Amino acid sequence: MSANSRLTIAAHALTWIGLYQRRGHEVATSEQIATSVNTNPVVIRRLLAKLSKAGLADSRRGAGAGWMLARDLAAITLLDVYQAIEPGPVFALHRATPDPECIVGHGIGPAMAAVYDDVEAALRRELAKTTLEDVLRDVLKAA
Amino acid sequence: MSANSRLTIAAHALTWIGLYQRRGHEVATSEQIATSVNTNPVVIRRLLAKLSKAGLADSRRGAGAGWMLARDLAAITLLDVYQAIEPGPVFALHRATPDPECIVGHGIGPAMAAVYDDVEAALRRELAKTTLEDVLRDVLKAA
């Protein structure tokens, strides 16, 4: 399937900031996070910008700039992260509109849309079960 | 997100064949199906080839060739279709492997993979709830 890695990267970034702050640091830079994630700092900043708009992270500019969490890790679920960064749905309907003269072509869109709504709801329910605190706990356990 | 339309098209194709057969026809051609879906016949054949391998559809060659269902619509769930055509997972881990020296970089992969397994399981459970018979009923209701 599509398979994008944004949720993974975003969770990684926030978890990294959370751990860094717990170790006594004020802010984390996109450069530091990018090193851990193994990508370009701009990729991190773009994601954190969305997370910031969603109220999950905050940035500070000027000298001593960087990123910090807007809430504790325990107060951020993967659903929060998902909603902050994923615009589209998991499944798409037809790229080109099917033949409206055909009964199936006419009715299949709404029928599938209803199913997809339920699937997305289930997916969200599942993502809501895990907080970044849970993720960090697993991470530390594995170390 | 990714958003591919394969599941939609595959469900459309099978439902179309099912209805066509109920109306007394032996087989449906990829050309007919493609007209209803509004795409190229090869796209349909490619999908039906996978559905055939999964035991959901059968093809006949030579003169009077075409496609038929291998099972009744009521015996095919959207999960069956999904598994027949979707290879990869919904969410991907890091594209490049994160810094293994970093605790978070080291442990985040397995941690997220565990969550993603649960999410996929929920998604499958949800898809299994709907059969193509259900889809056809909705389609006919909308007509």
Added chain:
DNA sequence: CCTTAGTGTAACTATTTTGGTTACATCGGC
């Protein structure tokens, strides 16, 4: 002030996925 480290964001490129198209070998009933 003015230096400086880092954010914010646009613009461009590369890679991958997805879907559409052409082409043609093959099959099998008539």
Added chain:
DNA sequence: GCCGATGTAACCAAAATAGTTACACTAAGG
């Protein structure tokens, strides 16, 4: 053998995703 279809490879186009460069802007600290 003819003919209408499948089966598949090969190629192309478009879109999504991620990586990169570039640079204006911000604000603490000297």
